[in-house]
Amino acid sequence: MKLPPLNALRVFLVAAEHHSFTKAGETLHLTQGAVSRHIQTLEAHYGLPLFVRQARGLTLTPEGVALFPAVRDAFSRIEAASEAISRRSRELRVKASPSIASRWVLPRFTQFRNRYPDLMVSLVTVTGFDPNFKSREYDISFQACETQEPGLIYHRLRGARFVPVASPDLFKDKPRPTMAQFMEYPLLHPSHEDQFWSQWFALSGMNPGNSIEAYAFDTLDLAITAASRGMGITLAEESMIADDLANGTLVQLSDVALVTSWAYYLIYPQELATLPSVIAFRDWALAEFSDTPPAPAGSAQ
Amino acid sequence: MKLPPLNALRVFLVAAEHHSFTKAGETLHLTQGAVSRHIQTLEAHYGLPLFVRQARGLTLTPEGVALFPAVRDAFSRIEAASEAISRRSRELRVKASPSIASRWVLPRFTQFRNRYPDLMVSLVTVTGFDPNFKSREYDISFQACETQEPGLIYHRLRGARFVPVASPDLFKDKPRPTMAQFMEYPLLHPSHEDQFWSQWFALSGMNPGNSIEAYAFDTLDLAITAASRGMGITLAEESMIADDLANGTLVQLSDVALVTSWAYYLIYPQELATLPSVIAFRDWALAEFSDTPPAPAGSAQ
C-alpha cells in the first residue's frame, strides 16, 4: 500500500475546491507558496500534473478531476468517524436515584463541572436500574446493590448506614428524646418494603411495639425532607444528611447505626472504562464519596 | 473541517491491523518509538485513548474500533483513485495504420521504450480511424488526414511524398528504367482508390496509356513489400522506405515526387494533453518523424 502524501492531498482538496492556490492558502492558514509546494509534491508523487495553471484561474486536469471526489469522500469519512468518537468523549451522562441525585450528587456537581468545563455532564434521575446499561441512556451510575453483573465495573463507594434524625423544631423546648421516647413521635419510614425501624430497634435491644409505621415514603430523600420539616423522626442514610446536620436542619438522635448488607457503588460498562470522561468522573466520585481512601486509579473494588 | 493528523491516522491503521506498534513500525519502516509517538499524537487530538496497552498484546478501545473501518475505507478509496490515475500515466496506447506501424513506428519503437522503460507502450494497428477517440482504444494516433476535428490536438509530422521504387533484382543486368520505360514493368498501385500513378505521370509530363493498373494493394506497406520482392515498380511514401533504400532492398527510380494534399499527423484528445506519457511520446515522435524542426513544446500546428 503506497499512499500519496496525505497532507498534500488535503491541500489539493482545498485548492481544487477554490480553483486557486491563493485562496486555498487563506483557508488553510498557509501562504500561497506553501500550497504551491504541496501540489508540486503531489504531482511529483503521481508523476503527472493535477492542475492546469492558466493566467485566468486554475483548472483540474482529468487526473485531478478523477482524484478529487475520492479525496473528498475519504476525508469526509474520516471526519464523520472522528466527530462521532470525539462527541462521545465530551459527553457524560450520570445516572442516580432521586435520593442520591439530590443528596449526594447535585450538591457537589458544580464542583465537578468547574473542574472539567469542556465536559457536558448531565444527570439522569430515574428510579429503576438497567443492570446492563443496555438502554444506553446513561454512561455511569450511582447504585445501591448487592450482586455484580459481568461486563460492568463496580467501584464500592460506601456501605449504607442508617441513623435516626429529626428536625430540632420537632422538640421545641423539650429535651431531645432518648431511644425509648422515639415512639412518642411519628416515625417516618424511608421505604415501603424494608423494615428499617424494626431492625434498628432490634439493634438497640428494644421492642418498638405497634407504633412502628406512621408514614412510609417512596425514597430515602423524601423521608429526610419530611423529617427536616418536622413531621417526625426518620432513619436517614448517613451520607445524605451531612449538609442538614451541619446547618442544623436536622439533628442526629443516636449514634446507633443500622448497617445494611448492601452498599453504594459507582458502576459503568467495561467498554467505557477507557473514556477520559468516565475516568475523570470516577476518580472524582471516589475521592468525594468514598468512605475509604481512594483506590489506585483503574482498580475495581 | 478539522481533520485529525493524517499521517498519524495512517500509522494508527497499520498498528490496529498488526495489534502491535513494533510490527507496525516494521511495516512502515519506522521504529517502534515513532509509531508510539504517532499514536500519542492521535490520542491527544481526540482526547481519548485508541489502544489498550496490555503486556500481552495491544487492543483497540471502542473508540479505536469505531475509527478503524472509517480510516481503512478512506485510505483504500484514496489508494484506488491513486492507482487509477497512476496507471493512466504509465500506459500509452499508440494507434497507427498498418503501413505506418510497420514502416515508421516499429523500427524506432524500441528506442522509445528504452528511453522510457517504466512506460508500458503498446501499438494498436487498425485500419479505420475513430476521429474522436471515442472508443478509447488508443491514446494517440498517427494519422494521415486533411481536416481537423475540435477537441483533438494535431501535430503535423510531414507531407506525403510518393516516389517510384523497385527492387534492384527486377532489372537483373539491365540498366534501370527511365520514366518512359516504367511501363515495361508491372506498376504496383498502393491504393485501390487514389490514382497515384496517373498523377505521378502527369507530374512528369507523360501519358502512361493503358498499362496503368497492374496490381493494386490495400495498403502502402503491401505495395512496398511487393516491390521489394521484385514484383514491379511502386510509388512509395518517402518516409516509409528509408531503411529499404539504405540496405539496397529497394532503389529509387526518379527524383520526381508526387506531393499529395494531405499530410501525416500525430493526433490525441485535448484532455490527454497533460499526461506526461502523451507529452513524452509526442515530443519524441515530433523529433523523430517530422520533416520540420520540432515545434516548441505544447504548441499544436
Added chain:
DNA sequence: GTTTACCATGCATAAAATTCATGGAGCAAT
C-alpha cells in the same frame, strides 16, 4: 503599455518526525 492577478521558486527558518538509547510494566516459566 501598464496593471493586475496568479502561480513558481530560492533561501532562510520554524516545526515535525524520527532515531537512539533507556526505562518500566506485565506475563510466563523456573
Added chain:
DNA sequence: ATTGCTCCATGAATTTTATGCATGGTAAAC
C-alpha cells in the same frame, strides 16, 4: 519469588519536512 522476555513509553539529539518571505515570471485585462 525471581528471572527473562516482550512490549510500549519517553528524553534528548538529529534529520527531515513544511512554511514563510520576498521575488520573479506570465498571461489576461484595462
